[in-house]
Amino acid sequence: MSQDRFQLIHRAPGSKARAGLLQTAHGAIETPIFMPVGTAATVKAVHQKELKEEVKAQIILSNTYHLHLRPGSELIRLAGGLHQFMSWPMPILTDSGGYQVFSLSERRKIKEEGVTFYSHIDGSRQFFSPESVVDIQRNLGSDFMMALDECPPFPCEKKYAEKSMLLTHRWIQRGQNHFQSTSSLHSHEQIFVPICQGSVYPDLRVKSAEFISQFDKPVYAIGGLSVGESENILYEMVNLETDVLPETGARYLMGVGTPANLLECIDRGIDMFDCVLPSRNARHGIIYTTEGIIHIRNAKWKEDFSPIDRGLTTNTSVQMSKAYLRHLFHSKEILGAQIATLQNLGFYLWLVKEARRHIIEGSFSSWKTKMIEVISLKK
DSSP: OHHHHEEEEEEOTTSOOEEEEEEETTEEEEESEEEOBOTTSSOTTOOHHHHHHTSOOSOEEEEHHHHHHTTOHHHHHHTTSHHHHTTOOSOEEEEOSHHHHHTOGGGEEEOSSOEEEEOTTTOOEEEEOHHHHHHHHHHHTOSEEEOOOOOOOSSOOHHHHHHHHHHHHHHHHHHHHHHHHSOOSSSSOOEEEOEEOOTTOHHHHHHHHHHHHTSOOSEEEEOSOSSSOOHHHHHHHHHHHHHHSOTTSEEEETTOOOHHHHHHHHHTTOOEEEOSHHHHHHHTTEEEETTEEEETTSGGGTTOOSBSOTTOOOHHHHHSBHHHHHHHHHTTOHHHHHHHHHHHHHHHHHHHHHHHHHHHHTOHHHHHHHHHHHHTOBO
16 A cells, blocks of 8 residues: 555655655645644634645645544534535645643543543543544544554653553554544545654664554654654654654654754655644744744844745745834734745745755755755844
8 A cells, every 4th residue: 555655756865865756635745745734624824725826735734633622523524524624625634633632631541442631622521542533533534644642741761651652552553453444434545644652762762663664554653752852862763763664655753843853854764744833933923934034023124125035936925025024013913924824834845845856856965954054044
């Protein structure tokens, strides 16, 4: 199945960076790729038309936990699935909600059967099992559904990390069994994605990567990172796991990260990313551009009438000025958050597209070194 869905196009010389093509029922995805986060069936401050035509997103991420609680997966099933419900014709990946559940540390209880937790909306008692999470995602009809996993806290003792990892492995197997025994409720194929865990312990990370490698999948995920560990440890864990994970599947690093993180992890063999950082920071006036990072509220931009970012083709990036965007933020206008989000997401999608181009052209390593210096500048 993996070779039918993921095609490795090119490897960068002197690097583990890869260019690939991931096939889904809703279209092909060119990797490396960044997935804008649409937690509750919306990417905050961005219309679907803009997401497709301006940002040029190829796939977005939604969240099982949030959609289960509101509006409910059954309602979305009745609407014809998540694609129909939110009028998004392209691929969708749904997270299992495991990270959100386990972040409710005081309001959840983990057992072998699954996890009991209480809704952050109304306090109602809820239960997720590996099987029920598959059923919810069957209702949603996402192209990629994530396995239920436990994301251990950082830091944690190795004994706890190993116990948590082994529980995740059993849950993955149960989820896979249930996935195989059920069928899509909509008119397209879905793909079940297993997840590596193991905290920051190298031997556990390798063991977990070996475990999920036994499943013939077009996508393998790496979870439980970017939760407080240093960047050096993040890169070390990623490097270990991409050495083990099959070449025949795309490698998805969950919840990462800064523009520099993306390039460093592409260099270490990662193909897919998601993160709330570009959209969340946009709403706080932190703007990512092809020339560095701008804090748009600062006085230095008050009379700067140059485009937000000449290096992008997004309409708002070249038509709107820094001075205008600063004015919108200081006036607390909603349009400010909209323009900033379009800029940041457009930049992230531009960055991975450029990485792909340089991988294919054989110039990735030298380009990456120069690009990290430029995009990390704070202006």
